Every structure is written in C-alpha cells, then in structure tokens.
Amino acid sequence: MDLHAHHAARAATILLIDDDAEIRTLLTEYLGRAGFGVRALPDGSTLMSVLKQDAIDLVVLDIMLPGHDGFTLCRMIRQFSTVPIIMLTAASDEADKVIGLEFGADDYMAKPFSARELLARIKALLRRNQMAQTPASGAEPRYLVFGDWKLDVLRRELLHADGSVEPISGTEYALLSLFLRHAHEVLDRDAISEITRHRENNPLDRGVDVQVSRLRQRLRDGQRELVRAVRNQGYMLCADVRREY
Secondary structure, eight states, X not given: OOXXXXXXXXXXXXXXXXXXXXXXXXXXXXXXXXXXXEEEESSSTTHHHHHHHSOOXXXXXXSSOSSSOHHXXXXXXXXXXXXXXXXXXXTTOHHXXXXXXXXXXXXXXXXXXXXXXXXXXXXXXXXXXXHHHSOOOTTSOSEEEETTEEEETTTTEEEETTSOEEXXXXXXXXXXXXXXXXXXXXXXXXXXXXXXXXXXXXXXXXXXXXXXXXXXXXXXXXXXXXXXXXXXXXXXEOSOOEEEO
C-alpha cells in the first residue's frame, strides 16, 4: 500500500515538522479543527519511522531544523515515497524555494504565513493527489504512450521502454498529464501554474520552471528533448501520444 494513500474511511493525516513549538501547537489545533489528524515533530530524527508506521497523507516540512535540514529530509522522503510535501521557507529567500522544488517538494509557503492559506494549499494538494490516484473508468485509456515512455494512468507510474519504473508525485503526474493532453501545443506558465498548482503564476516565481525542469530531467529520451522550452512563450511536449486500453 502506498504511504500517501488517502482513505475515505478516515481523516487525512498531516505530518508537521517544525522546531518552533508555538507553530506546532497552533497548526495542530487549527488543522485538527478542520478535520485533519496531525502528527507534529520538532525535527526529523523519527521521520522515517513515522512515515513507515503511520498512514501519512501529506508532510509540512520546515527548512530550518536542528540536525538534518528540510532539504535533506525532503530528499530522503523522495527516495521511497511520493507523499505530497509542502515546504516552509524564509520569506525573502528565493533560492530556498527553488532548491525545495528541485528536491521533490510539491509546494511551498513563505514564513510568516496564515494558517488559513496553508489549509487551502493542503486541501488543494490532497485533492490533486486523490484525483491522480482515482482508477480510470472503462472508457479511459490505461496507458498514455509517448517517446520511450508509457504513463500508467491506473497505477500512476511512469514506465520506460527498458522496463524500469518511476513513481511520480501528484504534482509531477498533474504536470505530465497536462502535457500529454496538449501534445505539440505551447503551454504558457500561467496555464501550467493554474492547473497544476491551483493558483496564478507570479512572474517572479520560478516554481513552474523548476517543476518543469524536474520533469524534463525524468523524461530523458536518448538525445531527444521531449519537453521543449519555447522562448518567451512556455513549454511544449514534442511527441505524439498514443492511447492503450
């Protein structure tokens, strides 16, 4: 069973990792009132055991932590899980946001932030993740085939022609699905941000570019570039897409 599975029979559980006791208390109470279960940790020392033992649906992860920092913990999580991750970053540090996304975070919040906005981001990510895991109906294809790759819509796995399998996060799945639905079309950053991140794109925000870059790295197809940057316009999937049922 996937660690990030979202069960309708229980409330989603949020794992909060922040060394600020006041923030842990505030968010535990606020998210609890919103109907979520919350596990709160002051650092990452027990992170792996909690993820493996408990059914965690989403991780809220601060960057500045004692011991392993948030970047290291994010990278560790991504070695075995695609659970959605929201990173808490310094308000003025754009580099933190970019690095977090490069390590596999799905979203980020700049401190200080409102608990209400964090709740909205959590709900959007969980909704996106749940939609990505919803089994395809009989009328929909099981696989979307492009280049040397095949996206398993039912299992939400990226399969390569060499037989290797790459699990992808909810954000990566949403982004790849968008490109596959609009093959050979230029998608601008605003459209990508609105559909995959559920908010308008900030021209100064490199988040879309970082997440597209991360996907492009995954989709290496020999010397061929499957997702191409179109100068001053956006990005385009340069591959035909075939459906298999």
